Amino acid sequence: xxxxxxxxxxxxxxxxxxxxxxxxxxxxxxxxxxxxxxxxxxxxxxxxxxxxxxxxxxxxxxxxxxxxxxxxxxxxxxxxxxxxxxxxxxxxxxxxxxxxxxxxxxxxxxxxxxxxxxxxxxxxxxxxxxxxxxxxxxxxxxxxxxxxxxxxxxxxxxxxxxxxxxxxxxxxxxxxxxxxxxxxxxxxxxxxxxxxxxxxxxxxxxxxxxxxxxxxxxxxxxxxxxxxxxxxxxxxxxxxxxxxxxxxxxxxxxxxxxxxxxxxxxxxxxxxxxxxxxxxxxxxxxxxxxxxxxxxxxxxxxxxxxxxxxxxxxxxxxxxxxxxxxxxxxxxxxxxxxxxxxxxxxxxxxxxxxxxxxxxxxxxxxxxxxxxxxxxxxxxxxxxxxxxxxxxxxxxxxxxxxxxxxxxxxxxxxxxxxxxxxxxxxxxxxxxxxxxxxxxxxxxxxxxxxxxxxxxxxxxx
Amino acid sequence: xxxxxxxxxxxxxxxxxxxxxxxxxxxxxxxxxxxxxxxxxxxxxxxxxxxxxxxxxxxxxxxxxxxxxxxxxxxxxxxxxxxxxxxxxxxx
Numbered sequence: 162x163x164x165x166x167x168x169x170x171x172x173x174x175x176x177x178x179x180x181x182x183x184x185x186x187x188x189x190x191x192x193x194x195x196x197x198x199x200x201x202x203x204x205x206x207x208x209x210x211x212x213x214x215x216x217x218x219x220x221x222x223x224x225x226x227x228x229x230x231x232x233x234x235x236x237x238x239x240x241x242x243x244x245x246x247x248x249x250x251x252x253x254x255x256x257x258x259x260x261x262x263x264x265x266x267x268x269x270x271x272x273x274x275x276x277x278x279x280x281x282x283x284x285x286x287x288x289x290x291x292x293x294x295x296x297x298x299x300x301x302x303x304x305x306x307x308x309x310x311x312x313x314x315x316x317x318x319x320x321x322x323x324x325x326x327x328x329x330x331x332x333x334x335x336x337x338x339x340x341x342x343x344x345x346x347x348x349x350x351x352x353x354x355x356x357x358x359x360x361x362x363x364x365x366x367x368x369x370x371x372x373x374x375x376x377x378x379x380x381x382x383x384x385x386x387x388x389x390x391x392x393x394x395x396x397x398x399x400x401x402x403x404x405x406x407x408x409x410x411x412x413x414x415x416x417x418x419x420x421x422x423x424x425x426x427x428x429x430x431x432x433x434x435x436x437x438x439x440x441x442x443x444x445x446x447x448x449x450x451x452x453x454x455x456x457x458x459x460x461x462x463x464x465x466x467x468x469x470x471x472x473x474x475x476x477x478x479x480x481x482x483x484x485x486x487x488x489x490x491x492x493x494x495x496x497x498x499x500x501x502x503x504x505x506x507x508x509x510x511x512x513x514x515x516x517x518x519x520x521x522x523x524x525x526x527x528x529x530x531x532x533x534x535x536x537x538x539x540x541x542x543x544x545x546x547x548x549x550x551x552x553x554x555x556x557x558x559x560x561x562x563x564x565x566x567x568x569x570x571x572x573x574x575x576x577x578x579x580x581x582x583x584x585x586x587x588x589x590x591x592x593x594x595x596x597x598x599x600x601x602x603x604x605x606x607x608x609x610x611x612x613x614x615x616x617x618x619x620x621x622x
Numbered sequence: 623x624x625x626x627x628x629x630x631x632x633x634x635x636x637x638x639x640x641x642x643x644x645x646x647x648x649x650x651x652x653x654x655x656x657x658x659x660x661x662x663x664x665x666x667x668x669x670x671x672x673x674x675x676x677x678x679x680x681x682x683x684x685x686x687x688x689x690x691x692x693x694x695x696x697x698x699x700x701x702x703x704x705x706x707x708x709x710x711x712x713x714x
Contacts, residue, residue: 175664179661179664180638180642182657182661183639183642183643183646183654183657183658183661184642184645186646186647186650186653186654186657187645187646187647187650188647189647189649189650189707189710192650192653192707192710193704193707193708193710195657196653196657196660196700196703196704196707197704199657199660199661199700200660200700200704203660203661203663203664203666203696203700206664206666206667207666207667207670210667210670210671211670214670214671214674216674216675217670217671217674217675218674218675218676219673219674219676219682219685220674222673222682222686223670223673223674223686223689225686226673226686226689226690226693227666227689227690227693229690229693230689230690230691230692230693230694230697231693231697233690233694233698234693234694234695234697234698234701235697235698235701237698238697238698238699238701238702238705239701239705241702243706243709246652246656246702246706247652249698249702250652250655250656250659250699250702253656253659253660253663253694253695253698253699253702254659254662254695256691256692256694256695257659257662257663257665257691257692257695257696257699259688259691260665260666260668260669260688260689260691260692260695261662261665261668263669263672263684263685263687263688263691264665264668264669264671264672264685264688266684267672267676267681267684267685267688268672276625375655376655379655379658379659379662382659382662383658383662386662386664386665386668387632387635389665389668390628390668391628391632393668393671393672394628395667395668395671396628396631397664397667398664398665398667398668399628399631399632399635400631400635401661401662401664402662402664402665403632403635403636403639404635404638404639404642404658404661405639405658405659405661405662406636406639407635407636407638407639407640407643408639408642408643408654408658409655409658411639411640411643411644412643412651412654412655415648415651502648502649504648504651507652509651509652509655510648510651510652510655511648511649511650511651511652511653511654511655512652514648514649514650514651514652514710515652515653515706515709518706518709518710519709521709524649524710527649529648529649
């Protein structure tokens with residue numbers, strides 16, 4: 162076998178590792194091992210390209226850059242709190258897109274035209290959009306800019322114009338075969354316009370819809386990596402990028418379904434002034450029943466089955482640990498406690514699962530919506546902590562911003578206890594009928610403080 | 623490999639991607655996104671190739687920037703995914 166054969170075999174091995182990594186995620190038991198297999202695949206790929214590529218220069222510089230990247234990435238990845246995970250993933254996604262765009266940019270003059278040049282330009286545009294879009298996503302999630310949709314004057318025109326411009330200049334580069342004086346300048350214009358398009362694409366998306374955007378931008382970066390694989394004639398990049406593109410696309414579709422509205426309304430709703438407008442404001446004068454932590458403790462103590470419905474409010478209040486303590490105390494008294502997780506609870510698909518897992522909640526107590534919904538009718542108490550829209554029965558009626566979104570059927574339980582900071586409506590800005598039901602009790606206050614008080618009251622019983 | 627061969631690989635990879643990911647449980651969607659994110663960090667291979675064949679200072683500088691960014695994506699992605707998955711434990 163020639164050296165090239167060995168190199169190709171090593172790339173194949175690495176690609177198989179990536180497939181196994183994704184396959185491992187089918188169960189929490191095999192997931193961690195899967196991820197390590199993926200990391201091994203990546204290591205094999207990097208070693209292979211360094212030792213197996215004929216005529217590769219600047220190796221010390223490259224190794225230095227790898228060390229720099231590692232030194233930056235590892236401490237950040239180790240230290241980020243679990244609530245901050247979505248923005249970190251967005252940022253990692255962005256730098257990946259940026260790297261793909263640079264790689265493709267440098268390949269433009271070497272492709273010799275044809276389909277490889279088209280693939281290069283595609284990578285430059287999509288990678289740049291992914292980079293700047295991810296940065297804006299990061300800023301929104303980190304709340305360095307407002308989480309409300311931002312719509313500039315003439316926004317759709319600027320967005321369409323920048324996108325069309327980057328495609329137009331790409332065509333100009335293609336017409337020159339990617340070579341010749343002036344072509345690099347044209348390529349830079351392509352990059353600048355694509356960066357602008359990425360920013361304008363994400364700005365009008367509201368905070369609650371940002372998870373979908375992360376997923377979509379992840380797919381974008383995957384596709385740009387796949388295209389750069391085509392340009393470089395590298396099968397590994399092609400396979401890995403395509404896998405990510407496929408997974409990101411699928412996840413984006415699943416999330417849009419979980420939110421009950423088409424992707425286009427999520428992404429461009431604010432531009433049309435539609436979906437984020439909100440419905441009727443909260444009617445503050447309607448009577449609600451509020452209770453003290455002691456009342457809630459008694460209610461829980463005599464329940465035989467309790468379902469906790471957590472929302473992002475729980476994570477913001479850092480209440481996940483004390484909620485687990487509450488569940489432990491109840492379990493010790495023979496009360497069955499499970500968690501009902503809505504697919505879009507949190508700020509990323511499955512984010513709530515990660516946050517609860519961090520608090521050592523066993524994953525077999527975390528029940529998905531389809532599994533938990535039939536159980537509400539036989540449940541004594543439902544604790545809704547920092548969630549609102551995902552339990553709002555308004556979703557079952559037409560004409561509200563959340564109409565059609567599948568919800569947790571909390572209203573079928575014997576008793577519903579809402580832990581809320583105030584009567585403020587949820588992210589969708591609509592009143593929640595559930596709050597006024599006769600079997601609903603409200604416990605006002607910070608989620609962490611409230612649950613702590615309930616735990617103490619419960620221990621005193 | 624070029625042309626139709628690469629296209630063949632691409633199409634097959636799309637099917638594998640959909641097939642494998644559709645089996646991932648919703649509990650693990652966040653690690654899936656983060657793990658997939660780490661996998662596209664393999665653009666590092668591309669970044670190393672363009673830097674290794676760079677012919678002038680500007681190309682080297684851009685290539686090295688791509689190497690740094692891709693390394694952050696890949697290494698950070700795998701580390702953060704591992705941290706997440708470490709927490710998913712069964713009932714003790």
